[in-house]
Amino acid sequence: MDFDDFKFHPQVRAGVTAAGYNTPTPIQAQAIPRVLQGGDVMGIAQTGTGKTAAFVLPMLHRLLAGRRSHVCGLIIAPTRELAEQINESILELGKETGIRSLTIYGGVNAKPQVAKLKQGVDIVVACPGRLLDHLNQGNLDLSHLETLVLDEADHMFDMGFLPDIRRIIKYIPEKRQTLLFSATMPNEIRRLAQEVLQKPTTVQVDTVAPAKTVSHVLYPVEPHLKTAMLLELLQLTKTESVLVFARTKYRAKRLGEKLVKSGYRAASLQGNLSQNKRQAALNGFRDGSFQILVATDIAARGIDVSLISHVINYDIPDTADAYIHRIGRTGRAARNGNAYTLVSREDQIMIRAIERVLGSPLERCTVDGFDYSVTSPRKNTEFARPPRQPQPRRKPGRQGQAKPVQTNQQGDQPKSATRAGKTGKKNPKRSGLRRGRGTAPLGLNLQAGRGGGQGRGGR
Numbered sequence: 001m002d003f004d005d006f007k008f009h010p011q012v013r014a015g016v017t018a019a020g021y022n023t024p025t026p027i028q029a030q031a032i033p034r035v036l037q038g039g040d041v042m043g044i045a046q047t048g049t050g051k052t053a054a055f056v057l058p059m060l061h062r063l064l065a066g067r068r069s070h071v072c073g074l075i076i077a078p079t080r081e082l083a084e085q086i087n088e089s090i091l092e093l094g095k096e097t098g099i100r101s102l103t104i105y106g107g108v109n110a111k112p113q114v115a116k117l118k119q120g121v122d123i124v125v126a127c128p129g130r131l132l133d134h135l136n137q138g139n140l141d142l143s144h145l146e147t148l149v150l151d152e153a154d155h156m157f158d159m160g161f162l163p164d165i166r167r168i169i170k171y172i173p174e175k176r177q178t179l180l181f182s183a184t185m186p187n188e189i190r191r192l193a194q195e196v197l198q199k200p201t202t203v204q205v206d207t208v209a210p211a212k213t214v215s216h217v218l219y220p221v222e223p224h225l226k227t228a229m230l231l232e233l234l235q236l237t238k239t240e241s242v243l244v245f246a247r248t249k250y251r252a253k254r255l256g257e258k259l260v261k262s263g264y265r266a267a268s269l270q271g272n273l274s275q276n277k278r279q280a281a282l283n284g285f286r287d288g289s290f291q292i293l294v295a296t297d298i299a300a301r302g303i304d305v306s307l308i309s310h311v312i313n314y315d316i317p318d319t320a321d322a323y324i325h326r327i328g329r330t331g332r333a334a335r336n337g338n339a340y341t342l343v344s345r346e347d348q349i350m351i352r353a354i355e356r357v358l359g360s361p362l363e364r365c366t367v368d369g370f371d372y373s374v375t376s377p378r379k380n381t382e383f384a385r386p387p388r389q390p391q392p393r394r395k396p397g398r399q400g401q402a403k404p405v406q407t408n409q410q411g412d413q414p415k416s417a418t419r420a421g422k423t424g425k426k427n428p429k430r431s432g433l434r435r436g437r438g439t440a441p442l443g444l445n446l447q448a449g450r451g452g453g454q455g456r457g458g459r
């Protein structure tokens with residue numbers, strides 16, 4: 001299949017060429033014909049599959065068939081970063097079209113958004129909370145909307161956004177085209193799909209298996225030695241861009257600061273930052289000004305940065321799916337990548353869940369010369385929070401606004417698995433890093449591949 005087969009408007013076709021796309025990806029080949037026909041689509045695909053262009057290109061084509069004076073396309077995404085990334089795709093692919101798009105999300109001044117809405121836009125890319133504010137305040141009229149896209153629906157569910165989505169849909173005509181994309185299909189998303197889609201065509205691409213070019217290694221270490229171990233690994237390993245994952249926003253922030261103090265060009269990306277700072281961290285990581293980015297899972301959703309040589313899980317993720325998603329940030333486009341995970345005793349169940357998904361035991365590795373014998377301080381203050389300052393009383397929050405909460409994902413199990421040991425990249429020669437099963441220090445009994453564990457999310 002070729003992009004010419006879709007018979008896109010010449011200005012849209014020009015955008016495809018300018019973006020350097022030669023062949024449609026599987027999700028594009030399956031979804032675009034159906035979307036062009038005007039039907040509803042449920043796309044089961046994750047970031048990295050080319051799903052954005054699968055809905056952006058038909059939307060641009062449709063808009064060129066006749067300009068309207070109202071918002072025609074609405075794309076709802078769970079995070080600001082993803083919204084910006086989608087808008088960048090619209091700008092790139094729609095360069096020749098003159099179509100006007102706008103991102104809408106919280107954490108930034110609403111006035112410029114209102115001003116742009118007044119001037120008129122064709123496509124809105126929005127996060128649910130701020131979009132609902134604009135709708136409630138009458139800043140935005142969706143009564144003529146033609147296409148609604150719900151992107152990363154499972155993450156919207158994870159973040160507690162489904163009630164907002166249902167409220168937003170009340171502002172949209174029933175007669176519309178709806179496209180729903182999700183990497184996994186928890187029951188809540190199936191239910192939502194039944195509510196919002198009409199006779200949908202389901203298209204699915206199985207990309208949940210990690211790239212075969214990624215090698216996976218566990219580094220057993222006591223929790224109080226994790227930062228020292230991370231610094232040691234960074235010193236001993238030849239890296240390009242490194243994405244480090246921490247469990248909480250606070251841990252990401254503190255760890256980012258520690259890396260800067262240790263002389264690294266590092267930044268953190270977590271939900272407590274202002275939008276400007278989030279974007280600056282991401283841009284700096286993309287253009288290489290920051291070599292290391294420390295992020296939480298939610299902040300890192302959908303990040304598309306090439307040249308990430310190492311993903312380091314400072315904290316193991318909560319689910320095997322999240323592990324696959326994290327390490328999917330490296331080894332992209334057939335490059336070699338490395339996934340390191342610092343693990344402690346309490347991570348055993350999650351390690352087994354990940355090993356089951358990968359289909360083989362994960363390699364354990366120790367670092368020669370690293371002092372594993374340092375005992376834990378009686379009170380570990382590494383991530384202790386400073387005492388809270390007295391806070392002024394808060395005004396009551398927005399009525400009916402769901403507070404985003406993170407819950408465990410309950411998605412489908414990945415369909416296929418990769419035997420990391422067989423297909424993974426050959427071990428890089430790194431002085432000081434010793435590999436081998438059963439070499440866990442300090443009696444950390446993290447033997448590979450035993451027993452069944454208790455399934456996913458069991459921490």
Ligand code: AMP
Nearest residue numbers: 021023024025047048049050051052053
């Ligand atoms: P997405 O899954 O939409 O986030 O896309 C992942 C990456 O694939 C982005 O950097 C896109 O620019 C790129 N991409 C999308 N479609 C194609 C294509 N047909 N050929 C090459 N790259 C593509």
